[in-house]
Amino acid sequence: MSCIVRGGRRIAIDTINTATPARKKRKPFEVSFVKLPELWIERLRHARKVSTITLAHVILREAFKRQIVGGEIVLSTKATGLSRQVRARAVNELRELGLIETEQNGNQAVRVISIIEREEEKKRIGPCVAPNVTRRRSQT
Numbered sequence: 001m002s003c004i005v006r007g008g009r010r011i012a013i014d015t016i017n018t019a020t021p022a023r024k025k026r027k028p029f030e031v032s033f034v035k036l037p038e039l040w041i042e043r044l045r046h047a048r049k050v051s052t053i054t055l056a057h058v059i060l061r062e063a064f065k066r067q068i069v070g071g072e073i074v075l076s077t078k079a080t081g082l083s084r085q086v087r088a089r090a091v092n093e094l095r096e097l098g099l100i101e102t103e104q105n106g107n108q109a110v111r112v113i114s115i116i117e118r119e120e121e122k123k124r125i126g127p128c129v130a131p132n133v134t135r136r137r138s139q140t
Contacts, residue, residue: 002015031061034057036060039117043097043098044097048093052090052093054080055082055087056094058075058080058081059073059100060115063112063115075112087110099116100115100116101114
């Protein structure tokens with residue numbers, strides 16, 4: 001505490017901290033539960049490998065997390081906890097079962113483009129590429 005003199009009187013001065021308190025760091029988002037669509041339950045019964053089911057759970061958890069946080073689903077070794085070869089086989093099997101659509105650029109990690117949750121969506125999405133159709137010009 002310090003003092004100043006005003007009008008012949010000593011006045012005690014207390015310094016006040018005017019700095020704003022530091023903001024607490026937010027905890028990263030943690031998923032506590034995930035919905036498992038009926039279609040996935042039916043199709044995963046036909047999975048041949050346990051790693052496929054494990055990867056399916058990881059994908060659904062990441063999809064729910066991305067709805068809240070944003071971003072895309074990247075199936076890296078760190079995110080899945082699976083080795084490269086096991087992850088590649090599981091991704092191929094999920095694609096064969098018709099549960100996900102993916103893309104991969106070169107040697108980068110696989111990215112999930114879309115997750116099929118209902119049978120109607122699969123029919124609606126379908127192949128995006130038009131078949132090769134040759135059109136003949138009408139001669140006039």
